[in-house]
Amino acid sequence: MSCISSAACIFCKIIKGEIPSFKLIETKYAYSFLDIEPCSKGHALVIPKYHGAKLHNLPDEYLHDVLPILKKLAIALEYNIDSPEGKSYNILQNNGRLGHQVVDHVHFHLIPKNTEKDGLIVGWPAEKANFDDLSLLHKELLKKLED
Structure with a gap:
């Protein structure tokens, strides 16, 4: 399956091979590659092959491969982690500018x-x-989820 894409999107161009990448895993619905501005050794991206700006814009089938790919990459990267505590990593997915999203194509780090x-x-600014x-929010969300 080819990319359902936006002509101007850098990630769509990577999926189509118009921009080179260090591809890791590709499936019918997703594509993964090494980040060229990594936060650490092994920083990788997993992107659905459907151009949607935010997670809720994607058809469900384009998310089916994302977690299995992330899991495979995490297992492969285990051997590159020198930490005495063993394997530690974050999986990050941002939506919108206030959510720190820079490229308007859903992607997972x-x-x-x-x-x-x-x-x-x-930095996690949690508060009680x-x-x-x-309780009010819980009831409101449950009602919306039922609709």
Whole structure:
């Protein structure tokens, strides 16, 4: 299956072979390759072969191969991780500019975490939830999920 694409999208051009890449795994619905601006050794991308800007824009079948590919890559990268703690990595998928998405084509990063200073550096601004507010949100979401 060829890429359902946008003519201007860099990832669509990579899938079609118009831009070279260090391809790792390709299936009917997805394509993976090494990132050329990596956060750490082994940083890879997995992209669906359907041009959708955000996750909710994709037909479900284009997501079927994503997690199995990420798992295979994580297993393969295990042998390149020198950390005494063993294999550590992040899987990251951003949506929209406020969500730190730069390329408007759904993509997943597999980012090995070999040391404290490489890979993904995360600051998580968590705060205690108000359980009354959380309960209202829960009910609202369940209603939307039923529709």
